[in-house]
Amino acid sequence: MYRFRRLRRDERIRSMMQETRLHPKDFIYPIFVIEGENIKNPVESMPGIFQYSIDRLEEILEQVKEAGIGGIMLFGIPVHKDPQGSQAYAEDGITQRAVRFIKEKYPEIYIVVDICLCEYTSHGHCGMVQGEEILNDETLPYLVKMAVSLAEAGADMAAPSDMMDGRVAAIREGLDQAGFTQMPIMAYSAKFASAYYGPFRDAAHSAPGFGDRKSYQMDFANGQEALREIAADIDEGADIVMVKPALAYLDVLKEAALTFDVPLAVYNVSGEYAMVKAAAANGWIDEKRIVMENLTAMKRAGAKIIITYHALEVVDWIS
Numbered sequence: 570m571y572r573f574r575r576l577r578r579d580e581r582i583r584s585m586m587q588e589t590r591l592h593p594k595d596f597i598y599p600i601f602v603i604e605g606e607n608i609k610n611p612v613e614s615m616p617g618i619f620q621y622s623i624d625r626l627e628e629i630l631e632q633v634k635e636a637g638i639g640g641i642m643l644f645g646i647p648v649h650k651d652p653q654g655s656q657a658y659a660e661d662g663i664t665q666r667a668v669r670f671i672k673e674k675y676p677e678i679y680i681v682v683d684i685c686l687c688e689y690t691s692h693g694h695c696g697m698v699q700g701e702e703i704l705n706d707e708t709l710p711y712l713v714k715m716a717v718s719l720a721e722a723g724a725d726m727a728a729p730s731d732m733m734d735g736r737v738a739a740i741r742e743g744l745d746q747a748g749f750t751q752m753p754i755m756a757y758s759a760k761f762a763s764a765y766y767g768p769f770r771d772a773a774h775s776a777p778g779f780g781d782r783k784s785y786q787m788d789f790a791n792g793q794e795a796l797r798e799i800a801a802d803i804d805e806g807a808d809i810v811m812v813k814p815a816l817a818y819l820d821v822l823k824e825a826a827l828t829f830d831v832p833l834a835v836y837n838v839s840g841e842y843a844m845v846k847a848a849a850a851n852g853w854i855d856e857k858r859i860v861m862e863n864l865t866a867m868k869r870a871g872a873k874i875i876i877t878y879h880a881l882e883v884v885d886w887i888s
């Protein structure tokens with residue numbers, strides 16, 4: 570008989586045997602930056618998460634710096650929205666200004682910028698719209714403009730989340746031509762059309778005004794197609810590929826880890842965070858243990874990077 574229990578006898582040997590350990594550098598923490606002054610708005614469905622105006626950002630950036638996590642991911646919320654999402658690539662856009670501010674005050678913080686138009690378009694879709702149709706090729710130049718303008722502001726990494734075909738190649742070419750050959754692209758490659766994004770859309774004011782995102786984000790029934798999406802993005806030049814959401818898609822993540830040799834990211838999304846927080850607030854689960862279990866599972870399944878709203882709290886527990 571093999572006695573597995575010998576290596577589980579007490580905490581000393583258990584901790585020595587642990588195959589997967591979380592580290593602060595595993596985490597990227599999403600931050601919502603809103604136009605205006607003196608704003609720190611709680612996001613109701615995401616306890617502990619706020620929208621900050623630039624003049625109030627330092628409070629959260631101090632915590633990020635203190636935590637020593639891998640980086641932050643910025644989501645800008647503009648006042649002005651139009652069909653072309655012009656504030657996404659305006660030199661003085663909210664995200665551009667936030668990047669410049671952070672770069673200047675906190676040069677040690679690694680800044681990832683989400684590249685997508687939905688927070689900036691009046692119709693709330695991730696691309697250009699004609700009638701009810703979300704256009705693909707017509708959207709690409711706008712994504713390129715957004716990526717280049719954020720690179721010029723000082724962003725460290727571009728993370729396209731729009732799910733238009735060909736956007737990684739287009740953004741790579743645009744960045745290279747503008748001289749940003751060293752800026753990595755982390756592609757939201759297997760991004761599913763998911764109900765788990767609900768709380769984010771409140772936080773980022775990015776819900777689609779009509780229809781849904783199913784003509785560009787993936788059907789959650791499809792695992793094989795997810796691998797093809799990832800392969801295509803690697804082919805187009807993605808440095809890091811992502812699976813999103815996390816918990817209901819760990820099979821996809823694991824399969825990607827076994828199939829590809831590029832670094833993998835996973836996005837532990839707003840709805841996943843909200844469910845944990847809601848159950849914890851009711852006293853129905855042990856929040857700390859649940860979060861540790863969830864995030865460890867993501868890393869065990871193959872994630873190199875975990876984008877999570879829990880990042881700052883977790884760092885306190887693991888150090």
Ligand code: PBG
Pocket residue numbers: 683685687695730731765766767768769770775782837838839840
């Ligand atoms: C923008 C974007 C979304 C998320 C990240 N980038 C929302 C969406 O696609 O509707 C979701 C993040 C989350 O739920 O935490 N395209």
Ligand code: ZN
Pocket residue numbers: 685686687688694695730731
């Ligand atoms: Zn979008």
